Amino acid sequence: MTATHNNKVLIVGAGIAGCSAAVALADKGMQVTLVEKEARWRFQSSGIFIYGNGLEALRSIGVLPQILDAGFGIADGRNVYLDHRGAPIVDVFYPRSHGGAVPILGIKRAEMHRILAGRLGALGVDIRLATTVADIHAPGGEVAFSDGTRERFDLVIGADGIRSQVREAVCGPVTPRYTGFGVWRSVHERPRTLDAKIMMMGIGKRLGIMPISDDRLYIFGTVSEPAGRWYPRDQWPALMRERFAEFGGPARQFLDQLSADSEVLYTAVEEVQAPLPWHAGRVLLIGDAAHASTPFMGQGGAMAVEDAVVLARMLAADGIGEQTLKAFGERRFPMCRFVQDASRKVGEAGAMEDAASCARRNAAMRETAQQQVDAFYQALDRLRSAPA
Numbered sequence: 001m002t003a004t005h006n007n008k009v010l011i012v013g014a015g016i017a018g019c020s021a022a023v024a025l026a027d028k029g030m031q032v033t034l035v036e037k038e039a040r041w042r043f044q045s046s047g048i049f050i051y052g053n054g055l056e057a058l059r060s061i062g063v064l065p066q067i068l069d070a071g072f073g074i075a076d077g078r079n080v081y082l083d084h085r086g087a088p089i090v091d092v093f094y095p096r097s098h099g100g101a102v103p104i105l106g107i108k109r110a111e112m113h114r115i116l117a118g119r120l121g122a123l124g125v126d127i128r129l130a131t132t133v134a135d136i137h138a139p140g141g142e143v144a145f146s147d148g149t150r151e152r153f154d155l156v157i158g159a160d161g162i163r164s165q166v167r168e169a170v171c172g173p174v175t176p177r178y179t180g181f182g183v184w185r186s187v188h189e190r191p192r193t194l195d196a197k198i199m200m201m202g203i204g205k206r207l208g209i210m211p212i213s214d215d216r217l218y219i220f221g222t223v224s225e226p227a228g229r230w231y232p233r234d235q236w237p238a239l240m241r242e243r244f245a246e247f248g249g250p251a252r253q254f255l256d257q258l259s260a261d262s263e264v265l266y267t268a269v270e271e272v273q274a275p276l277p278w279h280a281g282r283v284l285l286i287g288d289a290a291h292a293s294t295p296f297m298g299q300g301g302a303m304a305v306e307d308a309v310v311l312a313r314m315l316a317a318d319g320i321g322e323q324t325l326k327a328f329g330e331r332r333f334p335m336c337r338f339v340q341d342a343s344r345k346v347g348e349a350g351a352m353e354d355a356a357s358c359a360r361r362n363a364a365m366r367e368t369a370q371q372q373v374d375a376f377y378q379a380l381d382r383l384r385s386a387p388a
């Protein structure tokens with residue numbers, strides 16, 4: 001494949017990565033088709049938090065004002081650490097973005113998708129729901145769609161998430177690795193006075209609270225869960241209550257609210273580390289399809305939007321060609337791997353199961369938690385500005 005001025009791009013998967021890439025590429029004048037296997041936009045319940053780097057990436061694709069409007073920004077970036085009974089451990093402060101946006105924002109996932117979808121419509125992206133790819137010929141970019149039609153693209157982007165089908169065409173079978181953690185999430189009315197991010201450090205468990213709009217917040221709890229265990233949906237509220245039964249403090253009122261009518265989600269956390277190259281022929285992976293992470297740093301969505309921004313810049317500068325696709329993977333791989341490693345370590349520290357180790361960890365956090373936050377964001381900056 002040689003560099004070309006052709007710019008017909010297919011994106012498979014309309015999650016955060018696919019929608020962001022579609023916006024970023026269409027904004028650069030590329031002709032973008034976005035296919036999504038679901039028949040309707042999948043407006044998953046629950047929230048997501050986005051740190052300063054993710055907000056800057058959202059600014060780059062032109063949606064930051066709407067995101068700030070719809071979400072709940074924490075102006076001073078405060079994260080309050082408590083133990084599971086609600087006793088204070090330490091407060092840390094996340095850095096403000098380089099562009100000056102709030103250091104951290106919570107938003108309903110559905111709102112984020114609504115905003116991205118609105119921008120796709122304005123840019124004239126060809127969106128095909130209930131559609132997937134039946135076959136891809138990577139060297140030539142020929143695609144057979146599930147509706148029986150065939151088309152040729154200059155670039156096919158696999159943004160089809162952790163169980164990516166496109167990934168097979170790039171690097172053969174890569175099975176997501178179960179991390180041993182389950183995450184329980186639920187959405188609640190936000191009491192007016194609750195306006196910080198709170199992380200409660202239990203014994204072998206963590207429970208977070210994050211405002212996601214003026215009137216809503218979500219709570220998210222991580223706990224070890226056996227591999228391969230499936231829980232019927234109608235049991236999720238009761239199971240979430242039971243898993244975090246020992247938590248008091250600010251979480252208690254929300255745990256007490258959990259009932260059969262609550263919006264509860266359970267996710268068994270998996271990771272994907274697709275090896276380089278992230279492309280083969282005219283097919284490229286981005287987002288969770290290439291680098292799904294544990295959620296402890298809250299960076300998976302931000303990495304997906306950053307992928308989109310970096311890719312759009314590189315394609316606009318150098319055209320769709322083997323060298324650009326290779327350079328994209330090499331640029332993003334160290335950053336995404338760093339986030340995955342840091343996130344896994346945080347998860348492991350939160351999974352200590354004996355009270356004495358937890359007490360030592362909490363004491364150490366008073367000394368080191370702020371330094372660790374600062375070091376993490378400085379490392380992201382360094383990786384972002386490292387020469388290609």
Ligand SMILES: Cc1cc2nc3c(=O)[nH]c(=O)nc-3n(C[C@H](O)[C@H](O)[C@H](O)COP(=O)(O)OP(=O)(O)OC[C@H]3O[C@@H](n4cnc5c(N)ncnc54)[C@H](O)[C@@H]3O)c2cc1C
Binds near residue numbers: 015042048166293
């Ligand atoms: C419990 C949990 C909490 C998290 N919290 C945060 C957080 O607070 N902040 C943060 O930044 N990140 C968070 N993340 C990570 C974040 O959710 C993901 O990194 C992000 O959603 C990845 O986006 P994506 O578009 O790559 O994949 P996905 O969101 O999985 O989207 C993939 C899309 O592709 C579609 N698709 C799949 N297969 C096909 C196919 N064959 N054909 C067509 N379409 C297809 C799917 O239907 C879907 O719409 C969290 C993750 C988990 C598990």
